[in-house]
Amino acid sequence: MTIRWLARHAGVSVATISRALRHPDRVAPETRERILKLVSRYQFVPDGRAATFSSRRTGLVGLVVPTISNSIYAEFTEAIQNRLQAAGLSLLIANANYSAEIEAGIIRKLIESRVEGVILTGYKRDAALYNLLRHYRIPFVVTWSTSPEPAIPSISFDNYAAATEAVEMLISLGHRRIGLICGVTDINDRAAQRFDAYRSALLRHKIRFEPELVSEQPFEIEVSAEAATRLVTRKNPPTALFCANDIQALGALFACQRLNVRVPEDISLIGFDDLPITRVVNPPLSSVHVPAKLMGQAAADALIDAARNGIPVTGQTVGTELMMRGSTAPAASANTKIR
């Protein structure tokens, strides 16, 4: 079942079939109707590979996310998808599972399928991958973190500034023992930047940085709850916990509930991402609102412009907002013992 076969049956040439499908206004109405009737009778679906192959445009944009488990990426993905769809482009979603090797394989696959743009999560990766994309003149954009290298366009919020704001807030509320739960900084540059912000904020306020108050964990709620349990049950527990991710903050919140550590009376919590669930739990969880949707739209728009009009992708910073809710309170004036 090819356009040649249809052409024979309709008594026209292949070009007319192709035109009837792609540019219906360029064939005579009666011819068009005859062809479309055949197409629907035989349920003909043209081969997209052949089409993109000969037209030299794939209409494809690739998105590489580190995980699909975290629903913050779902919102991001949907924003991108909607934007691309409106522009007549399709999205290829790929999950790198926080692995550099898998990601490299994915990027290669995307180049093989000749995508017209790539949206990446995080900036930290082998320079060879960036070079490969540039070599194939595939516009790309980094999201969720900003590369220090100006040649790598990033459409992102400022992880460092956002985390700084959260930690500074805790400090301004009088907290001096502040714990941190964050992602694994080796494989997650967002976590690394938030970690840096945490440490710098403490130093700036002459608060000693204590490695024992920091816990790097993969983003699983059970693991996070255990990590929080360990922090909170120390002899000298922190009075506040900054969690570089809402999943981890929720794990911490539930762990505290289980241990009868009162939030925010005994310990203050601030999360990151501002997932919808933060507004529903008890107490509602303070969190850094991340403009995932806006960021996705801007990234998609930039790639659409690049693919359509050859406009180079330029970086952009979108704002975050610290949402203060019931999980955060001033430190008890005295160093009240917990429990």
Place this chain on the structure above:
Amino acid sequence: MTIRWLARHAGVSVATISRALRHPDRVAPETRERILKLVSRYQFVPDGRAATFSSRRTGLVGLVVPTISNSIYAEFTEAIQNRLQAAGLSLLIANANYSAEIEAGIIRKLIESRVEGVILTGYKRDAALYNLLRHYRIPFVVTWSTSPEPAIPSISFDNYAAATEAVEMLISLGHRRIGLICGVTDINDRAAQRFDAYRSALLRHKIRFEPELVSEQPFEIEVSAEAATRLVTRKNPPTALFCANDIQALGALFACQRLNVRVPEDISLIGFDDLPITRVVNPPLSSVHVPAKLMGQAAADALIDAARNGIPVTGQTVGTELMMRGSTAPAASANTKIR
């Protein structure tokens, strides 16, 4: 940059280049080395469309999920991805957003890209779509629900049986006023089947079905919390709530906490999906464990077999397990007033 260009530069034919890349053992070691050196020097990435186009094998499997927000699909997706990757196939993930129109468009796109298999979520869709897939001899499998039509192979658990078990459990604990929060049954056949099971279980036990105790809602935690609030603050509130989805169950749990309705003393809860978070909240949430991973693996294996060896996909039922946790308790013997 094509294999023809490389062939000229290497002083060999295009066939040798192609072989050096696809079947390295079929070219002389020295020739191979010379070619591969050129390939890496010029960062040559062969055009995948041309490759699949001429070899008549795309190595692609499509997955259509109704949402990527719910992490239960993440586990499912990852299981599929791992299985396919091991078999040398790639996964195309597409999000239908609970829309039949979007789904139809996606399926068409998948056929256009000549995928070698399709994994669908839910069985209820226009028969024309199934016919189209069959017409193109694309093996497909339905997951997450079982089609009553035997010609539509389903690898799934039994929604009706699983929901029945949960409701029967509540009844056996003495509950007589049992509410239901579920997805929108018009667009979600899983929700519809669970709804049916709920109603049938009540009738079987001579418990009057009260439509006011049922709330169909999209899977958003805030919306679910509001729905639960409405149910629980009725004059004559239910003593148990079956939630056909953990997101909704969590919304209900947090709403109850906020209203000072004690779980499970005042109201028992059972969810569905057994997300990791159910084990961390307080009290831990009873839930129907769904073998998402197993189901994904089985679906992937079936399609691999179909694509590789032409073995027709056959249906299969995987088991669920009701996980009883702290959110469920026997009904208070008298009809104690809540609050």
Place this chain on the structure above:
DNA sequence: GTTAGGTATGTAACCGGTTACATCAACTGA
């Protein structure tokens, strides 16, 4: 009546790999 311009359609090259088949050299064994 001739020519210019427009519309509908056909012809065929082309996109960039893959692979069946052909070719040729080198080696094996009688």
Place this chain on the structure above:
DNA sequence: TCAGTTGATGTAACCGGTTACATACCTAAC
């Protein structure tokens, strides 16, 4: 020494659309 076999490589058709260009026909204007 020569037929037979093996291994390495080349030739060219092919996958199924798209589209530049050619062609044929019709209408309108001078």
